[in-house]
Amino acid sequence: MRVFLIVWFGQLVSLIGSGLTNFALGVWVYQRTGSVTQFSLILLFGLLPSIVVSPIAGAIVDRWNRRWCMILSDSGAGITTVAIALLLAIGNLQIWHIYLAVSLSSVCKAFQLPAYTASTSLLVPKEDLPRASGMVQSAQACAQLISPLLAGVLLGIVQLKGIILIDFATFLFALTTLLLVRFPDAKTAAVPVNGKASLWRSALEGWTYIAVRPGLLALLIVFAINNFVFGLIEVLFPPLVLSFTSVTVLGTIQSLGGAGMLLGGVVMSIWGGPRILIRGVFGFVFLSQLCILAFGLRTSAALFALANFLFFFCLPFVNGYFNTILLRKVAPEIQGRVFATLQMIAFSCIPLAYVVAGPLADRIFEPLMATNGLLAGSIGQIIGVGTGRGIGLLFITMEILAILVTVAAYRYPRLRLMESELPDVI
Incomplete structure (x- = not known):
């Protein structure tokens, strides 16, 4: 449970940071466009890529080391956050940039979620699995409760730039926790000799x-x-x-x-x-x-x-x-x-x-x-x-x-x- 608790806490901090950015970007888009449709597109772009990529992501997660899947997916989401921060700093941030960044983060999430969930059975004793699942749900609830309230306060103090920097810091914290631990070895799916077709069959x-x-x-x-x-x-x-x-x-x-x-x-x-x-x-x-x-x-x-x-x-x-x-x-x-x-x-x-x-x-x-x-x-x-x-x-x-x-x-x-x-x- 010790390794699980370290990973869980890192992901909790990262979830809160991501919630801050998601709330702040939504407000930024709505204030500049006044369009509910453009605001709702953030929700859509944040979900659809993850759905489309999920089958392939699951097949890759079963072939790779799951800890490294989480590390790489968290890193990818962190890079998109940095890109948004740079565009904002030079005054060149456009609505389509946000849609693209949210979509790329959604693709990373398609890898991170299956790897995180599947790792639980490697880290937690069988009898503690319900409690571990409850902790994962608590982390999501905590982010849902804290992030909007905290983002509303921080927007008036550090503005969007500051919130994005805080989000990036939470990504670094989550990465550090993953780099500090080791997951038990798990049997992985054999990688076939054929190329793309084999990956699709594996996904199915x-x-x-x-x-x-x-x-x-x-x-x-x-x-x-x-x-x-x-x-x-x-x-x-x-x-x-x-x-x-x-x-x-x-x-x-x-x-x-x-x-x-x-x-x-x-x-x-x-x-x-x-x-x-x-x-x-x-x-x-x-x-x-x-x-x-x-x-x-x-x-x-x-x-x-x-x-x-x-x-x-x-x-x-x-x-x-x-x-x-x-x-x-x-x-x-x-x-x-x-x-x-x-x-x-x-x-x-x-x-x-x-x-x-x-x-x-x-x-x-x-x-x-x-x-x-x-x-x-x-x-x-x-x-x-x-x-x-x-x-x-x-x-x-x-x-x-x-x-x-x-x-x-x-x-x-x-x-x-x-x-x-x-x-x-x-």
Whole structure:
């Protein structure tokens, strides 16, 4: 655990630094363009390259030393940060420079995440894997909670240049922690003699490994659907809250979400989890779905604050238990490919949600719930009518469908009994 704790702390510091830069660059773009579309493109460029590159990244992670994969990917992200700082210093920073830098950082992330996750099973005893996963989730929650608050303060003191320099310092710290430790040797995938085609075949092995195990495939489908709904929330939650309250209240509600995620990660790190982890996954998935359902029922700031806190409280348990199951059931020599494939499929639903969220809300659901809308006299009598109520109905509709899929998936024996049917590899 000592080596894991050193690596974990370095990655925590780096996550906070990256969060500072991401927040500050978003503000910089929006202040100079006033365009929500150009602002949202940062989210898109920060996600899509990682999705596209993930299969190849996973295959390479399984062939290379995982510590060096993390070192090189952190270095690549650090170089892009330096490039942004130099362009800003000479007064030549353009919007497209930021899109390019965010895209390159996303490619580095495609290598870093599978290498980091797959390394956990090398560093941590089997019985401590749930706690280690909880610590990883806590680090992400901590960055989500601290970075926006700290960046808002630092922007007024050291401005964008200073924040980028701080981010670079956090990259150096993370690199130092990785250089100071050694990972246990793990069996790596054999490198075939043929060139590119062999690498592609190796990348596809991650999908094959999942596809021939129906329990893992069913769990992946559940996660993909829930990620799609999460993408809708990410886009539509601010407009929904602002339809009945102020920006200050919105910020408070979102901060409570970060606090809930941090508390969930801490609780999981201390507790570990139930004996049968798949029950924990579905229990917390179901609770998170009820929280989203609550967003659509009433325009109450107190209800939104409580539901958002509980929703983010559930996320570390869902993601942590899911990762723990995989670390126990997937052979170490193929973990990079499996995690990369899961990342590609599950995350690919989020950009789709970004694309369809606006049209679904503006052209279909909001007109239905307008004062004189088609559903104003029926559903409108229950959840209300007017601005934002269409988004509320969209949340309710999507969550009812997601809950039905989740219940049906849990009734599937191969998924429900996956932990006993698939042997542990550790």
